[in-house]
Amino acid sequence: MDFSWISAYWSLIVAGAVQTVLLLTISVVFGFLLAIGLALAQVIGPRWLRWFAKGYCTAFRGTPLLIQLWLFYYGVGSFLPMIPGLRESLLWPIVREGFFFAAVSFTLNYAAYEAEVLRGALLAVPKGELEAGRAFGMRPFTLLYRIWLPRAIRIALPTIGGEVVLQLKATPLAFTVTVMDLYAVAYKIRQDTLLVYEPLVVVTVFYVCLTLLITRAFRFVERQVPIRR
Amino acid sequence: MTTSPTIWELLAPAPPGWGGVLLTGAGSTVLISLGAYLLGIGIGLLGATGKLKGSRPVVVLLDVYTTAVRAIPELILIIGLYYAGTDGINRLLAVLGLPSIEINGFFAAVMVLGIVQGAYMTEVLRGAILAIPIGQIEAASAFGMRPWLRFRRVVLPALMPNALPGMANLWMSVTKDSALIAVVGYQELALATRLAAGNTKHYFLFFFAAALIYLAITLASNLLFTGLERHFRRGQPLAA
Numbered sequence: 001m002d003f004s005w006i007s008a009y010w011s012l013i014v015a016g017a018v019q020t021v022l023l024l025t026i027s028v029v030f031g032f033l034l035a036i037g038l039a040l041a042q043v044i045g046p047r048w049l050r051w052f053a054k055g056y057c058t059a060f061r062g063t064p065l066l067i068q069l070w071l072f073y074y075g076v077g078s079f080l081p082m083i084p085g086l087r088e089s090l091l092w093p094i095v096r097e098g099f100f101f102a103a104v105s106f107t108l109n110y111a112a113y114e115a116e117v118l119r120g121a122l123l124a125v126p127k128g129e130l131e132a133g134r135a136f137g138m139r140p141f142t143l144l145y146r147i148w149l150p151r152a153i154r155i156a157l158p159t160i161g162g163e164v165v166l167q168l169k170a171t172p173l174a175f176t177v178t179v180m181d182l183y184a185v186a187y188k189i190r191q192d193t194l195l196v197y198e199p200l201v202v203v204t205v206f207y208v209c210l211t212l213l214i215t216r217a218f219r220f221v222e223r224q225v226p227i228r229r
Numbered sequence: 230m231t232t233s234p235t236i237w238e239l240l241a242p243a244p245p246g247w248g249g250v251l252l253t254g255a256g257s258t259v260l261i262s263l264g265a266y267l268l269g270i271g272i273g274l275l276g277a278t279g280k281l282k283g284s285r286p287v288v289v290l291l292d293v294y295t296t297a298v299r300a301i302p303e304l305i306l307i308i309g310l311y312y313a314g315t316d317g318i319n320r321l322l323a324v325l326g327l328p329s330i331e332i333n334g335f336f337a338a339v340m341v342l343g344i345v346q347g348a349y350m351t352e353v354l355r356g357a358i359l360a361i362p363i364g365q366i367e368a369a370s371a372f373g374m375r376p377w378l379r380f381r382r383v384v385l386p387a388l389m390p391n392a393l394p395g396m397a398n399l400w401m402s403v404t405k406d407s408a409l410i411a412v413v414g415y416q417e418l419a420l421a422t423r424l425a426a427g428n429t430k431h432y433f434l435f436f437f438a439a440a441l442i443y444l445a446i447t448l449a450s451n452l453l454f455t456g457l458e459r460h461f462r463r464g465q466p467l468a469a
Contacts, residue, residue: 062401062447063440064408066419071440074426075433169302176412183305196316200309208300 005193006202009185016185017206019099023171023181026103028164031110036149038115043122053115060112065170068109073101073177098177110167117163121156122148154225161218165211182206236434247425247435254421255442261338261417262404268343269399273350280355291351298348304409310341311413334415342403342410349399357392358384389461397454404446418442
């Protein structure tokens with residue numbers, strides 16, 4: 001095992017880690033917001049919306065993330081230049097990057113998995129609490145953001161923690177669409193130094209540390225709001 | 230310059246179209262998944278038994294295995310195992326004085342995915358075995374059943390209903406994880422699609438078609454597992 005290359009590549013590794021964390025944060029935050037909409041659509045939406053949300057979740061959960069990523073990057077990406085005006089607009093430098101496509105497809109994919117979790121959690125909130133809210137004269141929206149959602153999110157919190165870790169483990173796929181994330185950096189180091197295992201080992205340590213950090217963070221949040229059994 | 234081919238010409242099963250390549254790829258995706266799944270069940274059974282009955286070092290070793298596999302991203306694991314595995318076998322052959330061999334891509338894919346599946350399967354089966362009322366197993370021992378007979382007649386039928394939902398999830402994830410094998414260059418559905426798309430420049434069409442094939446595999450497996458669960462839960466009260 002030869003780790004003498006680390007000092008030369010350290011800044012690259014850190015930059016890669018930043019990209020990975022950025023991808024993870026974007027997909028988890030936006031995916032979560034989207035998931036709330038999808039879960040609500042499945043629980044209280046009109047029938048057509050319910051079917052749409054159900055279909056969305058089935059489609060995104062039933063196909064590999066790699067195929068979704070390539071469908072966006074190669075497929076949708078080949079249509080984008082045909083949109084008139086887009087290439088001249090300010091958005092183009094963002095929209096032409098692999099990072100954009102990775103972020104979009106990871107977000108959509110995460111939303112599908114998270115929506116299923118939230119749907120179960122929304123249904124698991126005790127009816128009495130919702131009825132109590134209504135008895136106090138709460139409007140549907142107030143009820144939703146004061147009682148229903150907070151309770152559901154608390155119920156789902158352990159599962160959400162697990163989903164975030166799974167999402168972290170999915171981010172290396174972004175390297176297939178030219179994103180310089182942690183894994184892509186390891187790949188580059190392997191090609192530069194002709195070392196097979198060492199770069200993988202270092203990057204793995206990074207991923208495991210991030211996993212530990214996420215689980216710790218969720219455990220901390222869970223302890224702030226103890227659940228009564 | 231001729232007119233551009235229609236969708237149906239592109240997806241035709243015969244050579245000018247790429248439908249055949251895609252379907253062959255889908256076939257090897259299913260085969261790889263099946264192989265890895267069966268290997269995973271084998272590893273899982275051994276692992277679960279080891280975790281429940283093994284000596285202290287065995288338990289620690291198995292804990293390291295399941296924790297490591299579940300903490301490391303699948304892509305890194307697959308690439309690492311792929312190189313380490315092929316490299317390791319060739320070094321072993323060199324030590325034995327045999328010429329090095331080209332490891333069959335299919336074999337390597339099954340091994341790599343199977344090792345990953347095995348870690349998850351160990352946990353699923355361990356949980357399912359723990360959920361069996363201990364009295365049932367003790368009763369079987371009291372009747373003088375040998376371990377194998379006890380496993381076949383008592384433990385297996387009792388653990389299947391508990392294990393099936395987890396096993397169904399694992400099957401779904403192995404069919405999707407098999408797409409990662411494309412990165413190390415074995416031609417299954419994902420790589421076949423990329424090839425077809427790259428050659429014809431109809432990226433959207435082919436990746437969409439591949440997504441539909443994967444979706445079809447998932448939906449068909451869903452039906453199969455629903456049926457299996459009904460079979461294994463026969464005789465159990467419905468509202469459990």
